[in-house]
Amino acid sequence: MYKYNFNSMSTMVQITIDQELFANDLMPVYRLFSSVEDTCSRFKDDSEVSRLNQQIGKEMLISNDMFSILKDALKFYKETNGVFNPGILSSVENSGYTRSIEFIRGRELGAASDTAVEVSKNQPFQLNMEKQTVVLLTRIDLGGIAKGWVIDRAAEVLSNYGYGFINVGGDIRIFGSLPRPLNIGIEDPFDSENIISSIQVSNGAVATSTSMKRRWKINGRSKHHLIDVTTGKPSTSTIISSTVTAPTAVEADVLAKVALLMGEESGKALISRKKNKAVMINEAKEIWRGEESYGVS
DSSP states (O other), rough: EEEEEEEEETTTEEEEEOOOHHHHHHHHHHHHHHHHHHHOTTTTTTTTHHTTTTSTTTTEEEHHHHHHHHHHHHHHHHHHHTTOSSHHHHHHHHHHHHSSSTTTTTTOOOOOOOOOOEEEEEOOOOOTTTEEEEEEESOOOOOOHHHHHHHHHHHHHHHHHOOOOETTTTTTEEESOOOOOOOEEEEEEEEEEEEEEEEEEEESSEEEEESSSSEEETTTTEEEEEETTTEEEEESEEEEEEEEEEHHHHHHHHHHHHHHHHEEEEEEEEHHHHTTOEEEEETOOEEEEEETOOOOO
16 A cells, blocks of 8 residues: 655545655645635634635625535534534634634633633534625634535545555545455543554544644633533543444544534434444543444444
């Protein structure tokens, strides 16, 4: 197998494929990731999402990529009854996440207000399918779902060359027909050097959501990026790592995050109902596996 790596979206993109690729083969993948950053990065003042966030309440014509990502976001907002909600940007920033994670991870960010910014219970934006326009009703953050979206598009491109998988910060999408299933190790959320479980996938995608990796401190208190929409603050769920499989990286990313945010009882019930393979780890380091998943502890 051949391996190709590059940095994008504040993480490492790793491509593993059975055929040797050349610069011209990889260029469409590089362009995809660069384009999605220019579209969806809230840390770029000139990105499309940053421009939209400055035009709350106004009808705005949007790009094809933004339209596709927002359609997915709206679909999962409705399917999860708002647990997945892109309209959390003000709450995320109020918790201290105002710069790209590499600049704040593990750091004390000093004094800040403990008052939560309420997340609206209403739909965060309105899409006009015919005109391809959007009206934002609140400021949005598309980081997670944009990553899943670009992984899925990159896998489509790579499938033209052979079989393998693409790994972006632990979110994996398989393309082509693998000769045997992937056995993916799952990290101990308290010690990334230690693998404490695994999950097997033959096709589709697997994503992990964890409250342990994107952390910083405010007034000496640890904060993370996963916002509970009922409080407007970082989630206090006892699930701290949620790994879920799904047909697409977008769906896997959303389900992993939603299962964690819903907590142990409701999160496990969601995964059991959907019959997705899953491995969830709580703060006591107890491991729960979905009915169709298995691994070693």
